[in-house]
Amino acid sequence: MPYVNIKITNEGVTPEKKAELIKGATELLQNVLGKNPQTTVVVIDEFETDNWGIGGETVTVRRKRGQ
Numbered sequence: 001m002p003y004v005n006i007k008i009t010n011e012g013v014t015p016e017k018k019a020e021l022i023k024g025a026t027e028l029l030q031n032v033l034g035k036n037p038q039t040t041v042v043v044i045d046e047f048e049t050d051n052w053g054i055g056g057e058t059v060t061v062r063r064k065r066g067q
């Protein structure tokens with residue numbers, strides 16, 4: 001039973017986009033590794049940009065600078 005954990009910031013993530021991610025990850029495992037889509041688990045964890053850091057600063061700060 002494959003388990004995929006996608007971690008993203010919550011910027012502009014709609015239910016439709018999440019459904020597309022789940023479908024795509026499931027299909028990728030089926031196509032590349034022959035895994036059964038009926039037993040593939042996909043979990044999406046969304047984070048506020050204040051709770052995600054890169055290079056010693058939050059993503060919120062980086063986004064304000066255009067990075």
